[in-house]
Amino acid sequence: MSYSDLQSASLGLRKAKHLLRRTSFSYTKELLLSLADLTPERAVEQLVNTTTNSWPAPYDPLPTGNPDGHWTSSAATFSGQTRKKRIVTAWWWYNALQQNSLKQKASFFLHSCFTVSKSVGGTASASYFFDYVRLLDHYALGNLKDLAKKITFDNAMLIYLNNTRNNARNPNENYAREYLELFTILKGQQIGPEDYTTYTEKDVQIAAKVFSGIKIQPKRDVIDTDTGIPRGKVFVNQHDKTDKTFSTAFNETKIVAGTTEAAIEKEHDDFVNMVFQQEATALSYCKKLYRFFIRSTWDPETEEQFIKPLAQDLITENFELLPILKKLLTSKHFYDQDDAKDSDEIIGSIVKSPLNLLSEIVSFFKLEIPHPENNALEFYRFFNFVHNSCFTKAGMPFWEPNTVAGYPAYYQEPDFDRHWYSSNTILPRFNIIQSLLAGRDRSNNNARIYVTLDITSFVEQNMTNPSSSSDLITEFTDLLYPEAVSEERKRYFSKILLGDFPSGYWTSAWINYTSTRDNTIVKTRLEALITVLINAPEFQLM
Known part of the structure; x- marks a missing residue:
């Protein structure tokens, strides 16, 4: 198996289709033909060029006559938070359709790594959820370690996993546990009581102390200097001010306690740096990247010859995501050209998620979607069809997986992406094209959807x-x-x-x-x- 990049030959239509489907939510004949003439390197460079969102900020057209409008930039208190969270997802999806960019796919990949649900468990404010989505977009082609630091201070995450209730005298281990088990290093093989190879129960308890006192900032008036996005803050008097010594899984690393806001943030950064110094952390992200962009399962040879070298590259790149994505997407392995048969493993190996399925249909057939501000009411009526009938009924509650582990397609073996195509989801999937041709929701009493495929x-x-x-x-x-x-x-x-x-x-x-x-x-x-x-x-x- 070769880990080297493809040579200078152009992609051709077959490989261009493969690349575009795996990297973008916008899929058109014109873009396919243009990519087919490019080498993988040039094609990927074109796909990482990002453009400004065509819809700058979410817009709420209600209440009628006095709309809340661009509420995310206001300090006022608004009702209709559930509706506004759905509007945030509409804003994200609309912009994803308008851009031929890897950024949106990478953003959704990060959502699968650092999961927040817009409704399950509650994130209270739609503006918090908007900030969470923007944070993922900001780091979509950026640094994983930096995101792993910023996510702790994200208001939506602080509520979703209860860290805003984590105090020195009343510790809450929920966020600390998921941070290690799901977000970063992952749980390894259990080798003893409360010892999971990569970390121990003691490490969860100590990590909770590191995170203590980090809480939401309801007014969204604390702005992160690196991202420009509102965030939570440290409440010094509620932080555990003892030094933290971790288990042998982390070489008994001792992190000195902070006693000021700046020192406590440094303590947090020291903890994240410690976690990212472990090779298991880089390997965990590369396995997630492989499952999301290439294939749900792999053999031992693939792990040794492709995934582990990619993890070493991730460490060398100091966890910059873009260089690793470029290596992955230009590799012979990605195009199934690393052995004698190039049609048996990778291309056509993933069942499309409802998000991929609908986005490809909408973009390929050039459906005219009502403008989200100029024709807001019809746009949101269409998006209700998208959200309820195309996504939720097809097994993908949009931006609200049922557990913090995310969507089963990305973690639950042995079926993985086969979860998308089951006896429970096949009819809603089949109804999508019939609904678009009719302009009526076949999964919801033929309700008008305000978009029709001619x-x-x-x-x-x-x-x-x-x-x-x-x-x-x-x-x-x-x-x-x-x-x-x-x-x-x-x-x-x-x-x-x-x-x-x-x-x-x-x-x-x-x-x-x-x-x-x-x-x-x-x-x-x-x-x-x-x-x-x-x-x-x-x-x-x-």
Whole structure:
């Protein structure tokens, strides 16, 4: 197995599809064709170029007549916090669709590493949740260790894992436990009573003392000097002011207690530095990166030859995420080119999450979404369909996984990403394309969704030779599926488009449409074809 980068050859369409699906929520024919002509290095460089959010800040159009508007920049107190949290997720998703950037995928990856739920367990203020999402965006292509320091002071996290209740005289170990077990070094193999190789129960207790006295700042008037984002603060009189000595898992490191706000923050930084000095921490993040960007499972050879060297690179780079992402995304292994067979392991190996599935459909078919401020009410009615029917009913409550461990697809073996595609989620997944074609929510009593896919216009404006049934099906399958499909599959799709008629039937129908603008026949046939193409097993994978 080779860990070296690809050579200078261009990606081609197949590898461009693979790269774009794994790195962006925006997936278009035009971008695919442009990436196909680039080398992996140049393509990744293009994808890491970030642009300013087209929707600068969340906007609440309610109450009618006197909207709360851009409430996140106001010091006033507002009602409707549950609605506003959903608006924050709408703001994030809308901007993710507008940018062909790795940043949003990396941001959501960080959400899987440092989990906060917008509702489960409660984060109280929607503005706190907004700050949390912005913090992930800020470090999406930045430094993991720095984020691991900043996340402790995030108001949403302080509430979500109860650290705002952690005092010297009344310690709360919840955040300390999850910080070690899930957020950073991870729990290793248990080798003794309360000893998990990478840390011990004693370390959890001592870490809770390090975190004591760090609490929310309700007015959001403490601004982090590095990020410009509101954060919590240290309450010195509630912090444990004893020195902290950790177990042999951390070489019995002693951290000197702080007695001032600045010294307590240094104490916290010393603790994070100690955790990140352990090789197990770098390895834990590289396993998460592998599972998120490449594949859910791997063999011992892959761990030895790819993941562990990547972890050493992460240490060398002082936990800067972008250099590691570049190495991962330009490696032969990422494109399944490190052995004799390049179609058996990586490409098409991950079941799309509901987020990936819907975002690809919306961006590929160029759906016109109402503007979130100029047409706010229709936008939010559409997003309610997205949030409830496309995400939650399909097994992905958006930005609110049911546990602090995150979505089962990223941690729960042996199924991992197969959790996305089950008897409970398959119908909502299949309803997505049918709802968009109808402009009605098939999972919710055919309620109007304010967005409709005009498949006839899309085909006319975007497909190379729409009058040829064979060319049309080949182009669709080439663009939509990770791998080329067999002639047998194409014949099956042709049967959907043509019914029992010969291929000339479609040509005549298309010519009739272009001359008369009567789309009665072509619309019906195209909607049948697209429904089958999107709900086929090939499209469920990336």
